[in-house]
Amino acid sequence: MVAVHGSGDDSLARSADLALSSVLPGGEIPGMDEDLFKRWVDLLERRTGIVVPSTRRSFLLTNLRGRMREAGYTSFETYYIDLQTGPKAAVEWATLVDRLTIHQTHFFRHQPSYDYIEKTWLPARTAALSWNGSIHAWSVGCATGEEAYSLAMVIDRGLGTVPGRSYFGITATDVSQPALAAGREGSYAVARRSEIPDEFAHRYVKLVDDQSFAIDERLRRRVAFSVFNLLDLGRAPVKEIDLIFCQNVMIYFPRERRLEMLAGFARLLKPGGVMILGPGEVTQWNYPGLERVSNRQVLAYRRLDDPRPSLDSV
Ligand SMILES: C[S@@+](CC[C@H](N)C(=O)[O-])C[C@H]1O[C@@H](n2cnc3c(N)ncnc32)[C@H](O)[C@@H]1O
Numbered sequence: 001m002v003a004v005h006g007s008g009d010d011s012l013a014r015s016a017d018l019a020l021s022s023v024l025p026g027g028e029i030p031g032m033d034e035d036l037f038k039r040w041v042d043l044l045e046r047r048t049g050i051v052v053p054s055t056r057r058s059f060l061l062t063n064l065r066g067r068m069r070e071a072g073y074t075s076f077e078t079y080y081i082d083l084q085t086g087p088k089a090a091v092e093w094a095t096l097v098d099r100l101t102i103h104q105t106h107f108f109r110h111q112p113s114y115d116y117i118e119k120t121w122l123p124a125r126t127a128a129l130s131w132n133g134s135i136h137a138w139s140v141g142c143a144t145g146e147e148a149y150s151l152a153m154v155i156d157r158g159l160g161t162v163p164g165r166s167y168f169g170i171t172a173t174d175v176s177q178p179a180l181a182a183g184r185e186g187s188y189a190v191a192r193r194s195e196i197p198d199e200f201a202h203r204y205v206k207l208v209d210d211q212s213f214a215i216d217e218r219l220r221r222r223v224a225f226s227v228f229n230l231l232d233l234g235r236a237p238v239k240e241i242d243l244i245f246c247q248n249v250m251i252y253f254p255r256e257r258r259l260e261m262l263a264g265f266a267r268l269l270k271p272g273g274v275m276i277l278g279p280g281e282v283t284q285w286n287y288p289g290l291e292r293v294s295n296r297q298v299l300a301y302r303r304l305d306d307p308r309p310s311l312d313s314v
Pocket of ligand 1: 144
């Protein structure tokens with residue numbers, strides 16, 4: 001399931017739905033019968049992983065009505081059909097998904113994870129004989145970009161202390177186009193600057209005016225934003241990743257889906273690479289060739305280095 005907005009008293013919403021069982025004056029939108037509700041739930045789950053239990057019926061209806069009013073629809077049925085086959089289906093679908101997903105995020109949201117990258121994993125990675133001089137990181141479910149830029153700051157500073165030439169790039173993906181567009185812009189409300197530790201803020205952000213600040217252009221060029229639905233992990237736009245960072249995304253999916261995703265991530269990791277999840281986001285999971293990182297504050301799995309060829313095989 002995907003992160004979903006809103007909550008509400010379902011019994012109230014149900015009676016409201018019944019009361020609105022026909023087209024009402026003033027452009028009101030009628031209710032939705034059980035069969036159509038099931039079709040909506042099925043469509044959302046199939047295409048996005050969003051799971052809407054019947055207890056969240058009011059959430060779904062409120063958000064659908066909001067978007068339908070903006071787009072000029074008065075019938076759930078017509079909107080349902082147009083969303084799949086109409087001339088603007090793809091654009092409308094992206095707009096609706098954005099409505100239904102939560103993009104709440106922060107810079108340096110889970111500080112111990114960033115500390116682990118900078119102080120433990122990166123020094124070991126760059127010291128490994130097998131290291132090829134570059135780091136490719138993936139921020140999965142990046143929302144409006146704060147997570148990807150936090151990673152960029154930590155990696156840029158960390159690589160600055162490594163002798164010789166090095167390079168890094170970050171792929172930042174999300175299912176929401178508007179969230180990605182905000183991330184690409186790299187401009188944030190000035191109140192959010194306090195989320196960034198001072199030593200990074202001084203170096204990587206600049207005030208634009210008294211309302212906003214911008215991420216340093218050099219850092220922005222290291223982050224590529226791209227739309228990607230986690231349900232399509234088999235067609236991920238990345239491979240051979242050094243660092244997969246996925247926090248506060250999987251919690252919205254059922255456990256079986258999470259396990260499929262973890263296995264997909266594991267297959268994309270390079271030897272010596274690491275995947276970092278949010279604390280508590282998965283329990284009792286293991287995968288061949290991965291070891292749980294021993295850090296009590298961080299939930300991370302490292303792919304073991306490929307075994308060196310034995311003398312017998314040389
Ligand atoms: C709560 S935010 C977390 C943002 C960031 N990772 C963090 O920890 O601050 C969850 C993000 O996951 C995205 N998301 C939800 N379902 C997704 C899916 N099936 N594929 C890709 N992204 C998804 C949402 O659009 C949203 O931006």
